[in-house]
Amino acid sequence: MISSPIDEIKSRLDIIEVISSYIKLSKTGANYRALCPFHSEKKPSFFVSPARQIWHCFGCGKGSDIFGFVKEIEGVEFGDALRILARRAGVELKPMKPESASWRTERQRLYEICELATRFFEKQLEESSSGKEAKKYLLSRGISEDSIKKWRLGYSPDTWEGLTEFLVSRGYKREEVIKVGLAIQKEPISEMMSEDLRDAYDRFRGRIIFPIFDLNSQIIGFGGRVFKEKDKAEIAKYVNTPNTLLYDKSRVLYGLDKAKVEIRKKDNCILVEGYTDVIMSHQAGVQNVVATSGTALTHYQLKILKRYSENLILGFDMDVAGDSATKRGIDLAQGQGFNIKVIRLSDGKDAADIISKNPKEWQNSLLNEKSILEFYFESAFSGRDSKTPEGKKEIAKILLPVIKRIPNKIERGYWIQKLAKELGAKEENIEEELKKVKLEGYSEVYGLEKEELENLPPKSRRELLEERLGTLVIKFPKIGTDAIDFEIIDLIGIPEIKIVLQEVKNNPNVDFGKTSIKATDVFNTLCLRAEIEEIEEKEILPEIQCCLREIRSIEIKNKLDHISKEIKKAEEEKDPKKIEKLSQEFNQLAKNINIL
């Protein structure tokens, strides 16, 4: 009988499927491996065991089940991870009224508000007279009915409290509506007023609404844009949710929830400028497309993207000479080892313009991608005179930082050569100038990695040795039995490893895949470790012996330490008998260390 929603979710979902919806997994024997999404690494040490339904990173030591994975990768609390996976598994968690749900987290209430607000906006688009106008505008821009539904576009009525009142009537507090970014707090008339009585007004008024989704297609924020000609001149064209508990624009890529599968399949990601570019591109059948929500690419976004692909295609124009935010984002991506290509769009058009005229043209322009360096070269040379000293200097100023950022030396050499040739300069002079170029944004990338490295959980040498011993014994119980003097069991600190050794002592032919040992996370991880261990048979015995020796030696050193302290105490107490006894003990033990 299935007892809890947790068990039920576990029984319905497969860990491989869940994890591979976030990162690329590749099969290795009975298990799957990947580059760890939780720390920086070049060689994959992140493993998933379908048999045990666990994951573990042997680089940073993190590991757990599906709930732990979702918690970690989404950066959410357990309750939220439970909810995300319940939805995925089609398991209904007990529905609760907003006011009575004590186990629901604050985040979850905010998610609910976003969902409810989206339904409100959708209804307005379909039913109100201004909403219908907005819809007509969307259709006239070439966005289809299907796309409107798929992207859940809506309309916010041009009133001050329509949405806020609606949400309050559904049992949510004004304070929460403000917190999730849908309302703005009016200046309080008096500090004495309780939070909930203070007035708030709707942030989005008279706008077409683009809900913004997280990786699980839950709504976390909104973008609103005006569509009436007269409004365009008078008020801000775009309004977005400010950073909230759910929404952080530096971490969100618009459309990634719907694009991630395709990005992984095609192993590249097209970056466009706006929401409508993304929607139109999906509509035209090109679905590996996302947009930044009105920011330059940040290292958070790049980290997320890297889980799916390292190939980035830019589908918008940018100014190579200007120190634009866009260019900084590209520099960052380049520094993180992304391969970047650029699609040249004709006459400053954006993707949406092109697609609404002719979807084929968009697909065709994707075939004409250029490497980012080619793009920079072309742009830098066009409109500047490479014959004059001023022109040469200007071109070099644009291109040198770009070249310096190329991580691969051979590739860098190629572009140095090319620049030298086209400027009629000597290569060594270009190299000389290159040395003077200071790169910004670079330290930021590595700063992050360093911080991550520092956050790794500290593991004592002793624990590592015990783990190693346990792993080897699980893999080769027979050799373990021959090598081990089972007195060592008393010295082992990790309970699971004590049990493993006990098991081997009782039965040298034990099969750990089938034992009745309680399958704790530690035990499962040891088994997974044993499965992926690649070691030659002749190395096993010496390794086990080495672990045993080291564990004993640490034990003895600890004891010696302890005795030294006792001797000191005895000296203070002026107890010669005790000193004598302890010193003998000390010498005896110290001899043992030499025997090891």
Ligand SMILES: [Zn+2]
């Ligand atoms: Zn890791």
